[in-house]
Amino acid sequence: MADASSMHGSILLPALLLALLWWTLAGAGVGDWVAGAIAIIAALLVHRALSSSAPSLRLHPLGAAAFIPWFLLRAFQGGLDVAIRAFSPGLPLAPATLHYRIRLPEGGSRTLFVNTISLLPGTFSADLSGDRVTVHLLARTEEAESTLAELEGKVGAIFGHELEPKEAAP
Amino acid sequence: MTLPPDLAGGWLVSLLDLGTGILVGVGAFFFLAGTVGLLRFPDLYCRLHALTKADTLGLGFITAGLVLQLPGWNAGLQLLLIWVLALSAAATVCHLLASASLQAGIRPVEGADEEGEGP
Numbered sequence: 001m002a003d004a005s006s007m008h009g010s011i012l013l014p015a016l017l018l019a020l021l022w023w024t025l026a027g028a029g030v031g032d033w034v035a036g037a038i039a040i041i042a043a044l045l046v047h048r049a050l051s052s053s054a055p056s057l058r059l060h061p062l063g064a065a066a067f068i069p070w071f072l073l074r075a076f077q078g079g080l081d082v083a084i085r086a087f088s089p090g091l092p093l094a095p096a097t098l099h100y101r102i103r104l105p106e107g108g109s110r111t112l113f114v115n116t117i118s119l120l121p122g123t124f125s126a127d128l129s130g131d132r133v134t135v136h137l138l139a140r141t142e143e144a145e146s147t148l149a150e151l152e153g154k155v156g157a158i159f160g161h162e163l164e165p166k167e168a169a170p
Numbered sequence: 171m172t173l174p175p176d177l178a179g180g181w182l183v184s185l186l187d188l189g190t191g192i193l194v195g196v197g198a199f200f201f202l203a204g205t206v207g208l209l210r211f212p213d214l215y216c217r218l219h220a221l222t223k224a225d226t227l228g229l230g231f232i233t234a235g236l237v238l239q240l241p242g243w244n245a246g247l248q249l250l251l252i253w254v255l256a257l258s259a260a261a262t263v264c265h266l267l268a269s270a271s272l273q274a275g276i277r278p279v280e281g282a283d284e285e286g287e288g289p
Contacts, residue, residue, distance in 0.1 A: 075227060079226070079227030086203050093281070095278055096278075115258060119226065124222060
């Protein structure tokens with residue numbers, strides 16, 4: 001990974017995202033862009049000042065692009081799963097909790113992981129202490145743990161983290 | 171809704187209206203499912219599943235349905251942005267409620283469907 005290109009990317013991508021956000025909120029009038037340019041530059045300066053102290057949030061576009069459709073499909077399955085259970089006369093639930101050891105490092109990736117657990121089918125993150133997240137399951141399934149590991153891998157790919165293979169929970 | 175005269179009755183508008191009707195209908199179904207889950211599920215933790223997942227999905231479908239009626243891309247992106255914010259709010263609030271309840275000593279109901287296993 002070349003240093004120059006990653007330096008470039010660290011300004012260009014946030015600038016593009018901020019410009020998109022500005023256009024979304026304010027529209028595309030010429031006068032709007034004068035104010036927009038000032039706001040974007042100010043935001044980039046604040047971003048720079050803050051990111052020197054915080055761990056860097058460098059996103060990998062390919063990882064993010066792969067994550068979004070996967071996440072939408074899972075969110076759909078999650079909603080459908082709840083709907084089927086809610087409407088079933090027998091109320092087929094088997095609630096359970098499990099503990100999952102997070103492999104992602106502290107920071108944005110971990111936050112995203114813990115938050116997206118709550119939108120996967122049948123799971124939400126109920127508690128977080130250290131690197132252990134308590135996950136509540138609507139119905140205990142065999143694959144819950146491997147689904148979490150899959151999600152963790154996908155979140156890691158957005159941030160460019162390589163994860164060690166999952167071992168048995170200690 | 172009122173249509174511009176040159177488009178009124180055009181097949182594209184009818185198609186968009188049909189799409190909006192279907193998407194908003196599906197969204198309403200998921201909101202209903204979330205509410206039924208809220209009423210029927212046995213404890214706070216299970217009810218959180220109903221609220222976070224079904225309602226968020228319902229809002230997503232309603233958002234998608236409304237986007238079809240909007241004049242431009244940036245109004246659509248505004249709605250999308252609102253959905254993403256609502257989605258992260260739902261996940262965050264769910265986590266906060268659950269962790270506060272666990273710390274307050276409210277124990278989750280354990281499964282009845284299959285053989286219960288020890289922790």
